[in-house]
Amino acid sequence: MTSYAATPARVRSLPRAWAFVRRHLLTVYAALALLYLMLPIGVVVLFSFNDPVGRFNYTWEGFTLDHWLNPFGVPGIQESITTSLEIAALASLTATTLGTLIALALVRYAFRGRGATNIFIFLPMTTPEVVLGASLLTLFLNLGVSTGFWTIFIAHVMFNISFVVVTVRARIVGFDRHLEEAAMDLGANEWTTFWRVTLPLIAPGIVAGALIAFALSVDDFVITNFNAGATVTFPLYVWGAARIGVPPQVNVIGTAIFAVAVILMLANVLLQRRKEHA
Amino acid sequence: MITAENAAHFPRVSKSPEPPDVRLQGVTKRFEDVLAVDELTLEIPRGSFFALLGPSGCGKTTTLRMIGGFEDPSEGRILLGDHDVTGLPSYKRDVNTVFQSYALFPHLDVFENVAFGLKRRKVAKAEIAKRAREMLAIVGLEGMDRRKPRQLSGGQQQRVALARALVNHPRVLLLDEPLGALDLKLRKQMQLELKRIQHEVGITFVHVTHDQEEAMTMADSIAVMSRGRIEQLGGPTELYERPRTAFVAGFLGVSNLLGGTVTTSGAVRVDGTGEIRVDAPLPPAGTRVQVGVRPEKLRLDDSAANSVSGTVVERAYIGVATQYVVDTPAGRLTVFVQSSGTAAEGDAVRVSWDPESTFVLEEAS
Ligand SMILES: Nc1ncnc2c1ncn2[C@@H]1O[C@H](COP(=O)(O)OP(=O)(O)OP(=O)(O)O)[C@@H](O)[C@H]1O
Ligand SMILES: [Mg+2]
Numbered sequence: 001m002t003s004y005a006a007t008p009a010r011v012r013s014l015p016r017a018w019a020f021v022r023r024h025l026l027t028v029y030a031a032l033a034l035l036y037l038m039l040p041i042g043v044v045v046l047f048s049f050n051d052p053v054g055r056f057n058y059t060w061e062g063f064t065l066d067h068w069l070n071p072f073g074v075p076g077i078q079e080s081i082t083t084s085l086e087i088a089a090l091a092s093l094t095a096t097t098l099g100t101l102i103a104l105a106l107v108r109y110a111f112r113g114r115g116a117t118n119i120f121i122f123l124p125m126t127t128p129e130v131v132l133g134a135s136l137l138t139l140f141l142n143l144g145v146s147t148g149f150w151t152i153f154i155a156h157v158m159f160n161i162s163f164v165v166v167t168v169r170a171r172i173v174g175f176d177r178h179l180e181e182a183a184m185d186l187g188a189n190e191w192t193t194f195w196r197v198t199l200p201l202i203a204p205g206i207v208a209g210a211l212i213a214f215a216l217s218v219d220d221f222v223i224t225n226f227n228a229g230a231t232v233t234f235p236l237y238v239w240g241a242a243r244i245g246v247p248p249q250v251n252v253i254g255t256a257i258f259a260v261a262v263i264l265m266l267a268n269v270l271l272q273r274r275k276e277h278a
Numbered sequence: 279m280i281t282a283e284n285a286a287h288f289p290r291v292s293k294s295p296e297p298p299d300v301r302l303q304g305v306t307k308r309f310e311d312v313l314a315v316d317e318l319t320l321e322i323p324r325g326s327f328f329a330l331l332g333p334s335g336c337g338k339t340t341t342l343r344m345i346g347g348f349e350d351p352s353e354g355r356i357l358l359g360d361h362d363v364t365g366l367p368s369y370k371r372d373v374n375t376v377f378q379s380y381a382l383f384p385h386l387d388v389f390e391n392v393a394f395g396l397k398r399r400k401v402a403k404a405e406i407a408k409r410a411r412e413m414l415a416i417v418g419l420e421g422m423d424r425r426k427p428r429q430l431s432g433g434q435q436q437r438v439a440l441a442r443a444l445v446n447h448p449r450v451l452l453l454d455e456p457l458g459a460l461d462l463k464l465r466k467q468m469q470l471e472l473k474r475i476q477h478e479v480g481i482t483f484v485h486v487t488h489d490q491e492e493a494m495t496m497a498d499s500i501a502v503m504s505r506g507r508i509e510q511l512g513g514p515t516e517l518y519e520r521p522r523t524a525f526v527a528g529f530l531g532v533s534n535l536l537g538g539t540v541t542t543s544g545a546v547r548v549d550g551t552g553e554i555r556v557d558a559p560l561p562p563a564g565t566r567v568q569v570g571v572r573p574e575k576l577r578l579d580d581s582a583a584n585s586v587s588g589t590v591v592e593r594a595y596i597g598v599a600t601q602y603v604v605d606t607p608a609g610r611l612t613v614f615v616q617s618s619g620t621a622a623e624g625d626a627v628r629v630s631w632d633p634e635s636t637f638v639l640e641e642a643s
Contacts, residue, residue: 186369
């Protein structure tokens with residue numbers, strides 16, 4: 001108290017500083033949280049321009065565009081990316097189709113086993129990946145299925161379906177059933193009603209589900225690792241490379257994937273906004 | 279508007295002995311343990327404006343949905359003209375519906391909404407455009423073709439819903455509380471407009487509402503429903519002036535009901551006072567009945583054949599009339615007087631009315 005009285009200027013400015021902090025606390029906090037999230041990505045991007053001396057890309061040595069100009073300059077990396085994209089495309093397509101149909105059935109129809117299905121569909125989201133991967137491998141081994149491209153595909157479809165169902169279901173729950181009745185009232189049969197009314201209206205949910213599925217599939221390591229056999233996806237390639245030295249090309253590909261994801265996200269937001277203001 | 283050119287789409291209705299547009303025969307609908315519609319039998323004549331009127335939960339929507347094909351009856355048959363449509367899906371029925379929530383397709387613009395039904399029937403493109411534009415003109419929405427439903431006001435959305443249904447020129451148009459979401463002024467305006475449009479296109483309208491005034495303003499015939507059954511069916515005047523049950527009398531407006539007994543001389547002895555004369559068929563002598571009179575048919579003088587004496591207990595100005603509440607030995611009477619009237623609270627008055635204005639209800643056992 002007495003010390004404050006001795007410095008009247010600070011007495012006045014201190015509460016003002018406090019007010020500033022209090023008013024902007026949420027902003028500051030958000031900025032810090034964002035920084036925390038973005039920092040690792042920033043490092044990945046930065047080190048894609050690094051010119052490492054040895055086999056390890058862990059210390060900053062100097063700027064170069066070499067790796068960006070030659071992203072597939074490491075043996076095996078291109079094949080692994082192709083495999084990853086193929087699996088992701090197939091798995092997300094399959095999971096989106098099946099997941100959308102399951103979501104429709106779960107919301108629309110009361111059937112025996114609906115409650116059980118509702119629970120089972122979420123199991124893959126909550127079960128530890130290690131457990132899922134290991135049990136799938138056991139299953140494949142017992143059935144005498146040799147692991148490889150198609151076992152990875154099956155595994156990815158399995159865990160992707162849950163995410164698609166959740167996303168699409170949220171969209172269907174908010175769907176006005178009278179719209180379908182109106183379509184049928186106007187002479188559209190079930191098939192036409194689905195294509196002309198139901199599908200266009202739940203499409204945003206389906207697209208979101210498909211994007212999530214694709215991203216999860218490209219990214220998955222644990223389950224894939226169990227069921228890959230001799231097939232190498234991009235995450236498996238990075239894992240293998242990490243033991244003998246990660247080439248900067250991995251950072252280049254990682255950055256590129258991140259950039260594509262951000263662009264898709266922005267495009268989606270812009271599209272929705274345009275639609276709403278049309 | 280109907281012009282010579284587009285009149286071809288809307289053939290005028292002739293009063294020839296054609297089958298009724300809609301027939302319900304013993305239609306019952308049960309939802310698990312709820313009996314929503316109870317053995318309903320009903321005929322709706324061609325070209326009529328028909329109202330289903332009743333309190334909430336009486337089964338109006340369910341009845342309409344069964345005609346539209348969105349709900350299958352548990353029992354009974356539904357016919358459109360001579361065609362038994364029981365069990366047919368809605369897209370195979372020649373009826374169209376205006377939904378209470380309008381149910382406009384949010385991803386399609388006004389024109390595409392209106393064209394939806396014609397497209398499903400593979401009408402030629404030029405023809406679709408022509409008919410959709412005509413219909414948008416009839417409902418007063420020219421130049422709004424390219425708007426999305428969410429860019430329209432409630433009243434405009436309502437008109438799009440109407441145009442979308444009518445453009446298909448169905449045998450019957452079903453309307454489920456189509457004006458429920460509009461404010462009072464717009465509702466009054468749309469009531470007259472709907473009536474005009476129905477007249478122009480000559481299609482049978484089946485209009486569901488719980489608003490007695492709306493039903494009376496618009497409909498040629500009204501079916502008053504209660505608990506899944508039709509209490510009484512008739513024209514607005516008939517229902518208002520000759521209700522057959524206390525429910526109908528009460529639902530269609532304020533009514534004064536007095537208990538009494540039918541006498542051998544063909545009159546009714548009202549409990550607590552004398553005999554009154556009735557200009558309606560009466561049940562046998564000795565039967566307990568209720569006689570009813572509408573408040574505006576009562577006069578505060580001795581000029582009519584039936585009268586009772588009483589005391590004014592309440593007087594209130596209600597805009598179009600002055601309302602009196604009069605205590606009589608027969609019970610409490612509500613009287614509407616057009617002029618402001620001279621009687622004050624506490625005054626002894628005589629209340630009188632004509633035998634023709636009196637209706638008789640058999641007392642519920
Ligand atoms: N799908 C359904 N499942 C179970 N009960 C239903 C269903 N639809 C309607 N009911 C019941 O059937 C009865 C009649 O309902 P309906 O919707 O036909 O009434 P309504 O006359 O249209 O009433 P409102 O004026 O409130 O719209 C109600 O008791 C209602 O609860
Ligand atoms: Mg209803």
